[in-house]
Amino acid sequence: MPEILRREAVYLWYYFDVQLRQIFGYWAAGILLGSCVSVFAKGWLHAAAERVGRRLPGIAGLFLASALGIASPLCMYGTIPLCAAFSRKGVKDDFLAAFMMGSILLNPQLVAYSTALGGAMLAVRIVSCFVCGIVAGLFVRIFFCKEGSAPYFDFSSFGEPHNRDTDPNIFLRFLKNVWRNIRATGPWFLLGVALSAVFQRYVPAERMVSLFGRKNKGFGLLMAATVGVPLYVCGGGTIPLLLQWLSGGMSAGSAAAFMITGPATKITNLGALKIALGARHFALYLAFTVVFSLACGAAVNAVMHAGGAGIFP
Numbered sequence: 001m002p003e004i005l006r007r008e009a010v011y012l013w014y015y016f017d018v019q020l021r022q023i024f025g026y027w028a029a030g031i032l033l034g035s036c037v038s039v040f041a042k043g044w045l046h047a048a049a050e051r052v053g054r055r056l057p058g059i060a061g062l063f064l065a066s067a068l069g070i071a072s073p074l075c076m077y078g079t080i081p082l083c084a085a086f087s088r089k090g091v092k093d094d095f096l097a098a099f100m101m102g103s104i105l106l107n108p109q110l111v112a113y114s115t116a117l118g119g120a121m122l123a124v125r126i127v128s129c130f131v132c133g134i135v136a137g138l139f140v141r142i143f144f145c146k147e148g149s150a151p152y153f154d155f156s157s158f159g160e161p162h163n164r165d166t167d168p169n170i171f172l173r174f175l176k177n178v179w180r181n182i183r184a185t186g187p188w189f190l191l192g193v194a195l196s197a198v199f200q201r202y203v204p205a206e207r208m209v210s211l212f213g214r215k216n217k218g219f220g221l222l223m224a225a226t227v228g229v230p231l232y233v234c235g236g237g238t239i240p241l242l243l244q245w246l247s248g249g250m251s252a253g254s255a256a257a258f259m260i261t262g263p264a265t266k267i268t269n270l271g272a273l274k275i276a277l278g279a280r281h282f283a284l285y286l287a288f289t290v291v292f293s294l295a296c297g298a299a300v301n302a303v304m305h306a307g308g309a310g311i312f313p
Helices: 002-055 059-071 076-088 093-105 108-117 119-144 170-202 205-212 214-231 235-247 252-264 267-304
Strands: none
Touching: 002 059, 002 076, 002 108, 002 170, 002 235, 059 093, 059 108, 059 119, 076 093, 076 267, 093 119, 093 252, 108 119, 108 235, 119 252, 119 267, 170 235, 214 252, 214 267, 235 252, 252 267
């Protein structure tokens, strides 16, 4: 028994080491990029979002709102107070919905992490999150922005956003932000690498193909969307898992569905969203997330595996 345990430990360490070497650089780049945006560009981005929200109504405003949400480095507990401040200055709910959805699904740090998945999946992630933000804004505009209708959001419980990047020395401000990002994402990143090593060692590739592969697209999409709910704790921690699953035969559409439902239903986000949305609108948010993720996954499979050609072996 000790010999078996030692052998398995050696195998697991080998897979862990290979995965860590493969994606550590992407994680480090994400930390630095996120901190650069947070320290040097956050104020400009948020001021631009406020100006666009007040001065550019219509579909063009939703496009920019989703893009600015993706570019924002704030977590959910920073994004909602920011949206509350925008709302008090007259920004409409549809713009706020597009901005918030984009911010929930993606940020500059996670974009850098996701380059480890390859150019095709990086493009899938960016485009699907961008479109999701726009569709969320359209949904709120069509159903909740009519004259006399109640507001979609309730920001009465939220004050002004808190800024932790206040050190007068800009170099120290940057280093402190980097350290906060490392503390927030580092443990989950290492956990994701460890879980990917376990999958690689003990879960046959054939099983991944049967669950998430192209030959089982419908069920695979549903499974990926469902698995995204409990497994997604930190974006950086899921990149090693996705990398392993994709190499094992997961379809691009299943990965896209996972990348929508995961961050949208991350447990640390849901508490703040429940307060800002109320019970009825929160239920609609969850339903919208699941339906969009399945539709997005089906569209990605149709485009990327058209004619039987795929982007993954």
